[in-house]
Amino acid sequence: MTGAAPAARGWGDYPEVGGHYDEARDESRRLRPHWRDVLEAIAGFGPREAERRWQQGRRLLRENGVTYNVYGDPRGMNRPWELDPIPLVVPAQEWREIEAAIVQRAMLLNRIVADVYGPQQLLADGLLPPELVFGHPGFLRPCHGIVPPDGTFLHVYAADLARSQDGRWWVIADRTQAPAGAGYALENRAVLRRTLPDLFRDCRVRRHAAFFESYRAMLGGLAPHTDVPRVVLLTSGPYNETYFEHAYLARHLGIALVEGGDLLVRDQRLFLKTLTGLPRVDVVLRRQDDVFCDPLELYQESTLGVPGLVQAVRAGNVAVANALGSGVTESAAWMAFLETLCPPLLGESLRMPSIATWWCGQEGPRQTVLDNLDRLVVKPTFPARGGEPIFGAQLDGDGRAALAARIASRPDEFVAQEQVSLSVAPVWQDGGLAPRRVTMRVYAVASGDRYKVLPGGLTRVSHSDDGLVVSMQSGGGSKDTWVLGDDGRDAAVVRRAEERVPSVRRGDAALPSRVADNLFWLGRYLERVDFQTRAGRRLLIAIADDPAAAGQSLPAAAVVLPALGVTGKAGGRSLDATERTVIATLFDRSVETSLRSTAASLHRVAWLTRDRLSLDAWRVLSRLSAQLDGSGDAQPPRLAVAIERLDQAVVTIASFSGMVREAMPRGFGWVFLEAGRRIERGLATVELLRSVVHPRRDDEAAVFDAVLDIVASTMTYRSRYQAPVHAALVIDLLLLDDSHPRSVAYQLRRIAAAVERLPQRADSPGDGVARAVARPSARIQIADLDELVAWDAAGRRAHLEALLQQIDSDLRTLSDTLTRVFLTHAVPLVAW
Amino acid sequence: MRFSVTHTTTYAYVATASLSQMKVHLRPRECERQTVIAHVLDVDPAPERIGVRQDYFGNSVSFVTIQEPHQVLHVRARSEVVVHAPAAPAPTPALEEVRDHVRNDRRAACLEAYQFVFSSPRVQRSEALAAYARGSFPAGRPLLEAARELTHRIHDDFVYERGATDVATPVAEAFARRHGVCQDFAHVMVGCLRSLGLPARYVSGYLHTRRGAPRPPWVGADESHAWVSVYALGAGWVDFDPTNDVMVGEEHVTVGWGRDYGDVAPLRGVTIGGGEHTMDVTVDCEPVAVAPAVVTS
Secondary structure (H helix, E strand, O other): OOOOOOOOOOOOOOOOOOOOOEOOEOOOOOEOHHHHHHHHHHHHHHHHHHHHHHHHHHHHHHHOOOEEOOOOOOOOOOEEOOEOOOOEEEOHHHHHHHHHHHHHHHHHHHHHHHHHOOOOHHHHOOOOOOHHHHOOOOOOHHHOOOOOHHHOOOOEEEEEEEEOOOOOEEEEEEEOOOOOOHHHHHHHHHHHHHHOHHHHHHOOEOOOHHHHHHHHHHHHHOOOOOOOOOEEEEEOOOOOOOHHHHHHHHHHHOOEEEEHHHEEEEOOEEEEOEOOOOOEOOEEEEOOOHHHOOOOOOOOOOOOOOOOHHHHHHOOOOEEEOOOOHHHHOOHHHHHOHHHHHHHHHOOOOOOOEOOEEEOOOHHHHHHHHHOHHHEEEEEOOHHHOOOOEEHHHOOHHHHHHHHHHHHHOHHHEEEEEOOOOOEEEEEEOOEEEEEEEEEEEEEEEEOOEEEEOOOOEEEEOOOOOOOOOOOOOOOEEEEEEEEOOOOHHHHHHHHHHHOOOOOOOOOOOOEHHHHHHHHHHHHHHHHHHHHHHHHHHHHHHHHHOOOOOOOOOOHHHHHOHHHOOOOOHHHOOHHHHHHHHHHHHOOOOOOOOHHHHHHHHHHHHHHOHHHOOHHHHHHHHHHHHHHHOOOOOOOOOHHHHHHHHHHHHHHHHHHHHHHHHHOOOOHHHHHHHHHHHHHHHHHHHHHHHHHHOOOOOOHHHHHHHHHHHOOOHHHHHHHHOOOOOHHHHHHHHHHOOOOOOOHHHHHHHHHHHHHOOOOOOOOOOOOHHHHHHHHHHHHHHOOHHHHHOOOOOOOOHHHHHHHHHHHHHHHHHHHHHHHHHOOOOOOEEEO | OEEEEEEEEEEEEEEEEEEEEEEEOOOOOOEOOEEEEEEEEEEEOOOOEEEEEEOOOOOEEEEEEEOOOEEEEEEEEEEEEEEOOOOOOOOOOEHHHHHHHHHHOOOHHHHHHHHHHOOOOOOOOOHHHHHHHHOOOOOOOEHHHHHHHHHHHHHHHOEEOOOOOOOOOOHHHHHHHOEEOHHHHHHHHHHHHHHOOOOEEEEEEEEOOOOOOOOOOOOOOOOOEEEEEEEOHHHOEEEEEOOOOEEOOOOEEEEEEEOOHHHHOOEEEEEEEOOOEEEEEEEEEEEOOOOOOOOOO
């Protein structure tokens, strides 16, 4: 969401927007009837209430981690999603026309794609220029002749619509490859339903649920040979611009999110690589471009693909949506021909026009383009071969002449379109309404031999009031789209769907190995962050409480300095210097082992496992980042503020940890999360103990008191001993006592219990997992406390030091062994 | 003439590969001037399956999957073919006529040819290629004569140089540097013809060179060879070998054709594991005596 609302202004400052259709107001500047409820309600909030709601919306977006990756953005990946708090309102009657037009267009394009990959009759009949097929890099010859289930090539279709000054809607782009954005539309809706709940209900806004129910049913219905299909969403991974959406959509549709490396083709069948073996995959919802899907038959250099996928599809063993090759109709040039193609293919005329388009490969249109360069947008016919849209109006005479020469020499490669004068809708800006240009992306999914349209869609907003281009990549925002006229029909569809009870399934045997790996590291980083937060807090409190604040000696808690990433001779510094160094280091992302860096790693791994985390858990984790970063000051915080932040963070971490553990079914995913946590907690405790057992110190009691606090064992110690802190008792509690949830012995017991649930690996007997688990446990079991705490002649606790060193090494070996045996999924493909 | 061709490829991996999948274009194509008597594809270790189909261009393509762990992979294709010298080409029309005709005629043969006019992954049309080619195509000159001269010019202007390029070298680079192997020669000529608007195919095959012949031995005899085919309307497709500056005759064995090397690469594969590999290829293309040799598997 954008802007703040110091004082809500109404239409007072709203500028006149000549030359554009005004979505909200008619020619006499009166509100259009279908906007009245929404805008009057918002005006009625008053500045305070409006601001409260928008803040809530912004917080939801941030906490839900709604992001859009912008390539080459200096702010890094994962730019926050921009949502305007005012929806775009579309009345019921108008929507019915849009809906019918989208259904028709999806059917038309589907027929065209079917012909291109089949008889190519449209070429022979001269209805379609062969150049648009044969010259298209997206015409995938290996896919020719493959007939998908029911002859459906386009299972999902989207169109970008714009409204011209006279109020008519036009299609400005067709999306047939792997249409993006429906997940963002869902998220926008989720946020607006929270910020404008009464209004949403009172306006009778049509719901999304029925559409996504059709979506789910459509995917399931594609499975070639089974009634209980396994459906996956194939993503190119976290670096894709819309990865957030892939994860969100996968979760919403209840299907697994996978990358090419998670899949494998054998015997012309597709399988998912999991911890337990290779379950078969029946349907792939494809969100990566088709050319990257199979390095054997398509783009060879692709590292994202699944070798053999085209063969599996050809054999009819797996369905891919949209069909491989369906990107062939994504070119502005095609829009010049849909009007002519519609009557012969569908027996009716095109319901909604395409924006006026001239393909320069034809002589007449080429002349029109050359004569009107100053008012047209010239685009490459095949953007995949390079080139950007050129706005003729922005060129001078020489520029236009040069462009005309290029068009004349390679006419096929250029297409020109009229420059659209987009309609404007009000957005919330600086506490008032401001006009912005909008386009609307509308989605359809196949349903039988027709299509179902999402009532609503993703409305995109230009980033300034004179922007020529509306695109998320160039920094625009978005709106929820409210289609009025809910009459309960959608709800009935959802109810009917809910009445069908799927068969019971338990466990997560189909956990991709890659996800298990990420969960393992999620566990490890979670514990590390917890440990570092507690250690930092204890140290800062000790500094704050030091009775000799001006004193030169460091508090006992300074033993944690190395664990906090504080390097160098911190011990030799003054207390003030230590305080500054510690605070600066804790919150410094550039120090690799700092709390802030560990928290960033935690966030990154959590991002990779998003589809396994509940939204609430994700929101808690987002809060942790916010707490550690504070208000984003460049200066490190003062002592009291730093303590306050760590204090909050400790609670947040506990909350996240609890949510993850409570919500996750006790399957293999949980085993790896648990193993990761326990190994890291064991390592942290061992590390802490090692830092205090040598060299011998005079303030041993104070040091062990700090240790107890850092590993959250003070209460346990006090309730058990009601005595001052004694080293031997602390060592017993933290190392040997397997009834204490913070002890090393307890971690080992839990690791053993977790690992026991893992499948036997038939392909690697004697893999060493059992041994790696048993070894440190045995050492703890046979350890003798008296021996451990005794001082030897050299003034050392040599037995204890040796044991700690061995257990540290054992835990690292265990981590490596688990990885090697269960998680070596990442064997690279070599293409030649 | 009748030839026996043995094409052997050996891949050696430094580590064990757990799975290899291959797409193989090794079966000589049945066509007007060529009959395939026998063809056997041997793969060691024995593949789980070999699937054979016709690709989009009508070539025979085999898909081979090896699912057992292996460190060495042998692929041997043995073929026996009868090749006839092409009929003396009919008089050919000029560039302009062919170009305009394929652009406007929607009958099957012309559509089939027209698809070879466009840029393809390895051969992008360009003004530079067109400018080079134009020297051989003055207005009205018969296509055959012009293409023959272009073949000659490429042969003279380009240096045959092994190792200077690889299968991924784009045509623009080979063209700019005026060197390469037979693939590059063929790509350059295909690019020249297409940049003028002519349909041109990349042809993959083998070449027999007679030992002790009066002329120096041809280049490309001990490996896969490649040349060019251009569409001349009524005269059909006519083949030229720019690497050796000849019209293609009865010593060129055709395996298949496509838009460029990528469509008809003899072997293309993906391996899981295995790491680095070395590849060794030998091709033996010998005439067969009177009695046909028996090829068994």
